[in-house]
Amino acid sequence: MIDEVQDYLHYLTVERGLSENTLQSYQRDLKQYTTFLMKELKHKELNEVRRNDIMAYLYHLKDAGRASTTIARTIASIRSFHQFLIRERVTDQDPSVHIETPKTERKLPKILSSQEVENLMEAPESNSAFGIRDRAMIELLYATGIRVSELIQLNLSDVHLTMGFVRCVGKGDKERIIPVGRMATEALTTYIENGRGKLLKKKTTDALFLNHHGNRLTRQGFWKILKKLSRAANIQKELTPHTLRHSFATHLLENGADLRAVQELLGHVDISTTQIYTHVTKTRLKDIYSTYHPRA
The missing domain is CATH 1.10.150 (DNA polymerase; domain 1)
Incomplete structure (x- = not known):
């Protein structure tokens, strides 16, 4: 077997x-x-x-x-x-054919408020190469909604700041071209010009985000950084790399973005995967109504 x-x-x-x-x-x-x-x-x-x-x-x-x-x-x-x-003709019958998949309750993703995002962006130290790197990573994650696995695989050649976009390869080796906003572009430019060279340690690599050894940053390394920044920003809720992806999608939809466009940006094959974020925005609308309507 x-x-x-x-x-x-x-x-x-x-x-x-x-x-x-x-x-x-x-x-x-x-x-x-x-x-x-x-x-x-x-x-x-x-x-x-x-x-x-x-x-x-x-x-x-x-x-x-x-x-x-x-x-x-x-x-x-x-x-x-x-x-x-x-x-492959290894077996002559499929015993799984009539097995039903249990219904699973789709949990609404946890997201950050706009103020919590601001607090997180201000958490990295601005006077160190590591802080400059951390700010660039957080800005890029929130600006593009890319997965942490896509973030750490980025190379210098994938970043086109004058054109305002990054190229990333997601699940199933599918390529996406994602626009990058002004603030993320500024943070990335600062990192590439003033931070990355200090982390290289005379090594040669095309990796965009580097660790203290001058090698490509790992998922585990990013997790540790995010936990540290979460504490510094005094964010009480659980914060994972995917929280920024969820926040990116939800905030876009709350501000009127088209669902299909958000699907493309996230790299979802099926739009039903993206539709979970419409439930989040509806829940938020209900909370706002209950809080502010005089007869709610």
Whole structure:
């Protein structure tokens, strides 16, 4: 079974071009699934697996307290894996075909208020190369709505400040050209001219954002920076890199942006993914009404 999983992951990498994070999710889901099949159900071949076996695994996850979103993602991984096995003629039947995905409640994303965004922008130190870098990263995230994985993969050649845009490669190796506003452009210009060179440490790299070793900044490194800035800005709510992406989309829609345009900027394949932000703006309107209407 281990070999089949590796073949499937190779297929996802080469033919589907999935991101490293998505591949890790598939790998984790399928490793746990096949381990259960081999150790708990004593199966030696994937062709032995039946619908009841998959149901037993899903009940196992439920008994372990896994969230419905986790179970839904696991079902998607298992279903895709078994469809691959059929196509490759490793198995002659698909035991996942009639398994229903549990309904999951879509949680409204947490966002920052405009004032909290301002406080966060003012948190980095303006007199150090690290502070200049941090300000540029936060400004760029909020200005473009790109994912943190896209942010840290940016190279100098992806930034076109005179034209006012950045080029980023998102999920499925899809390229997006995203406009950058005046304030983010100024912060990036300051970083490139006055901060980045001090972080290079005589190294040669095209990476835009660098750590204290002069290497490309990692996701973990950015998380630590964001937590530090959150404390400095006295932001009480939970702040993640995705919070800035959510705030970017919600604030655009609140100010009259077209939903399709926001979908393009975020790089969402399906507009239903973007529509979650319209619910956020409706909730905000309701809160404003309840607060300020004299007979609410």
